[in-house]
Amino acid sequence: MSDRVDIPRKTVYRLSIYQRCLQRLRENGIETVSSDALSRAAGVKSPQLRKDLAYFGNFGTRGLGYNVEMLSGRINQVLGTTRLQPVILIGVGNLGAALLHYGGFNKEGFEITAAFDQDPQRARSVQTKVPIYPMPEMDAFIAAQNVKMAILAVPAVGAQQVVNQLIAAGIQAILNFAPVVLEVPEAVVVNNVDLAVELENLSYFIR
Amino acid sequence: MSDRVDIPRKTVYRLSIYQRCLQRLRENGIETVSSDALSRAAGVKSPQLRKDLAYFGNFGTRGLGYNVEMLSGRINQVLGTTRLQPVILIGVGNLGAALLHYGGFNKEGFEITAAFDQDPQRARSVQTKVPIYPMPEMDAFIAAQNVKMAILAVPAVGAQQVVNQLIAAGIQAILNFAPVVLEVPEAVVVNNVDLAVELENLSYFIR
Structure with a gap:
């Protein structure tokens, strides 16, 4: 720019x-x-x-x-939010499904265009219009759609490996919900949202 | 302590x-x-x-x-997480329902013991075992159960009013998902989790 x-x-x-x-x-x-x-x-x-x-x-x-x-x-x-930013979601467990269902992102100019999961077919209690693809299709999708942002909602175990794959495919910014400290190159930005850490932090301040 | x-x-x-x-x-x-x-x-x-x-x-x-x-x-x-901390959730819309469904809090020693909503009966795509009560029952529940922590997942409009009610009832710490800056007394702690702000922040750092 x-x-x-x-x-x-x-x-x-x-x-x-x-x-x-x-x-x-x-x-x-x-x-x-x-x-x-x-x-x-x-x-x-x-x-x-x-x-x-x-x-x-x-x-x-x-x-x-x-x-x-x-x-x-x-x-x-x-x-840089004047145009709709495509975002992908990795990991459609409880939290991931919840995020797909949550309408707040779209309103702010972000569109979750696809989700990826190890088991795209598993039964989920939340229905969503966003397509869920198997993990091996992630790289091709990122390249084809020129996606730069990803939301990570996978378990802590294996999160780093997914992140390595994301970065290799071209992702530059990650919103991380996995309760783990990710290692990324300097050019990649990670924002961590750890809900349990937030609660723990609050609990300390209760007198 | x-x-x-x-x-x-x-x-x-x-x-x-x-x-x-x-x-x-x-x-x-x-x-x-x-x-x-x-x-x-x-x-x-x-x-x-x-x-x-x-x-x-x-x-x-x-x-x-x-x-x-x-x-x-x-x-x-x-x-202060050696014992299970009771937490209440206010606002069972998309995000609130998602948080109820999310199992991550319990694992970390926090239990959502009840949820409150303006319309406890409305149809929700997520099923949960946590009871959902009407808002007017909030004060009595907080007092009876000696709850100190609340998760706020109501819309921005009206959030401040709910917060005033929570504080008057004895809540000391709030995890706020409402996209609004809350005014609280000094003794009350608020942690803000604004998912859209996190994404916006990331989008700035994409080159």
Whole structure:
């Protein structure tokens, strides 16, 4: 991308959250928002918001705040979500089936175009429209559809092996639900979502 | 808790991950592990591991490494997961039903004892053994069962209102799947899992 800027990972997270808030403002017909109001809605301090947005230009008009439409469009551009991103899902067990069934991804511009499983035919309590293919077809699919993102919902055992295969096939970003630390080359990004770790973390803070 | 220490949040996260690695070592009959090997398995640098463990005592024996059983027991104690923690789930839509169906929590010492929904009777494609109650019964259940943790899987609209109700009833820790920034008192901890934000974050890093 020509307008690509190097933005720290935590800023990129916050951009997604600003985007959420801006979308809600748009839905409510609000055209401009002050830095204070937007930062409050996003749960950050106002200087943080200004610093984050400064990475890709100057948006606020002093005394007027941000144009909701413009700022939202620019963040979309930066995040690369202006077009639908194809995503594949690996592992259609309980959690994987749940993720297939979950509608939240599509709304945000991500489409799970296919799922892969060691046993595509096994009985599942969740019905889904996404096709489930056997694992050996994964490489060809990734290449043919130019897929760059994968959601990993396989058991911890064997997860690394699947990841190696994904990366060799061209996957560059992995959302990992397997409770294991994956080893990947530097060019590949992994975000870990470990639900049990989240609960464990919370339980520590209960007094 | 008498042995409670004040440990930074990120350390608490890493403790969960060390625990995962130790459990795997135990399953494989391994009795001791070096600081280097454990840190590598957990994806952190070795000084970080030592610093994290130093919060609650001195465990390593120079040249021998850590006793897997002892260290694992101590981390369990610190994380408060030695006994099963009851958790309630609010919102049994697609994602909520998926979470009920997902077996991963139980394995880690968390039991979803009940779910609450505005429409407990509505048809769901996922069958579950966890009882689903109407929302007005939430307060009494929390009090009677002394529940401290809740998983929030309601839509963004109305999430804050549900959270206010949860906190008033005695909930101290919330795992939030609703795509919204919640306002809570300082004594309450919220961990956010926003799957679309995770994907958006990944998409930025695809070159």
